[in-house]
Amino acid sequence: MEMLVNLKEKSYPIYIEKGLLEHVGEKIGAVYQGKKIAIITDDQVNHYYGETVKSQLEKDYAVTIVEMPHGEKSKSFDVLPALYKRLLDFNLTRSDLIVALGGGVIGDLAGFVAATYMRGIPFVQIPTSLLAQVDSSVGGKVAVDLPDGKNLVGAFHHPKMVLIDPLVLKTLEPRFIHDGMGEVIKYGCIKDASLFDQLASYQDFNDLYKDIDEIIYRCIDIKRIVVENDEKDFGDRLVLNFGHTLAHTIEQYYHYEKYSHGEAVAIGMYQLTKLAQERGLTPAYTADKIKAVLERYELPTACHLEMDVLKQTIKLDKKNINSKLSLILLKNLGEAFVYPTNLSFFDGVERV
Structure with a gap:
């Protein structure tokens, strides 16, 4: 290919x-x-x-x-x-x-x-x-x-x-396969509902591997289209950061030792979607569907960290521009959007 x-x-x-x-x-x-x-x-x-x-x-x-x-x-x-x-x-x-x-x-x-x-x-x-x-x-x-x-x-x-x-x-250890699946699932969430459904249809990664060339191609093709339209990450390309605002803070808090990037992205995607549902910004049961697929590929959905701790690191995030935060949320599975807000979005959240 x-x-x-x-x-x-x-x-x-x-x-x-x-x-x-x-x-x-x-x-x-x-x-x-x-x-x-x-x-x-x-x-x-x-x-x-x-x-x-x-x-x-x-x-x-x-x-x-x-x-x-x-x-x-x-x-x-x-x-x-x-x-x-x-x-x-x-x-x-x-x-x-x-x-x-x-x-x-x-x-x-x-x-x-x-x-x-x-x-x-x-x-x-x-x-x-x-x-x-x-x-x-x-x-x-x-x-x-x-x-x-x-x-x-x-x-x-x-x-x-x-x-x-x-x-x-x-030759990869299973954990590094799961790590990559965090990003694969992200692509289904933000741009391709049929890819998300396909991922949900496999029993596990060994079952998925028979179609691995196609899966890799579809993920890269989504990124290619987004990058061609927004090379420098100021518009549509931001949707590629779904789950990453929380993920980067979780990774840093644990000094990159407890959670891999894909594991942290998995936690970020689920926790943010659950919160968006509570705010009425994402349809009900979306977080449950994401959680089911994440767990199928042995990815975590919570780290039990206090939100006040994470907020301090989010302040330094590159997407926190002029104290305004661009969160990536889901209108539906397969359709993401940029939601301008600030740290108050996380008010009332005790742990993730």
Whole structure:
């Protein structure tokens, strides 16, 4: 399967194909004729796929692997000087290429390095987690975290290409599959009721996997359309943040250790929809339907944190602009809208 993200001179292709990792050199060779490639990855992904990708690229390029520890803590502003130094020692120039080989953390980190190193160099995304394949590898958002919050330093820097091999999902621990399903379910909630119903029809992820190429394609296609219409995240693209206002605060409160991103998004989607129902902004029983699908894929729906604690972090959220908060709510399953409000929306809520 193939699609094009049409952003004029910043357009790029996305390929979805089982076994694609065995053809990385051929695909990259179609868009890059330089001399050097730096692969940024983490210790877990490098163990499984680093040599596979490196050996292919070494046929035509000088290649180095920059390995980071796995986990959100590697997406810190503090790691950047040492990372830039590795690239300088390799004599990487503006005409060379970075390959992001990993999940969402590596994609965000490597993308931000590509956006800022020597004022910007090209990069290719090879996402290896379900979450990265259906969401974070597409759209050009790259960032690192500050102690005060997630993704507070970032840029819009689109890849030259995205290469998605669903076979890599077979090596993921079950929790990381569930993590990705949080974002898959989000797409059904905000833009595609038939996708939501399809997800509800499977017994579990193993049942779903027979249609995984199609599921990934449908999620990316939704994001592609949204990104093409709103590249810089000020209008329709905001609906992609459904559940994220609460999710980012939950992740940060637990120092990215208790809940993964997809798990936190699941909690955010359910809790916000339940609250919107109580406010009469979302139809009755919508939250129950979301909860049933989340639980089918072993995702949490509550974290039992005090709302007053979360409010302090929401104040720093990028969507909290001029003390006005843009929450993403559902008119119906498959139809989201931006609801302008402020922190008072959460008044009366004790815990989520």
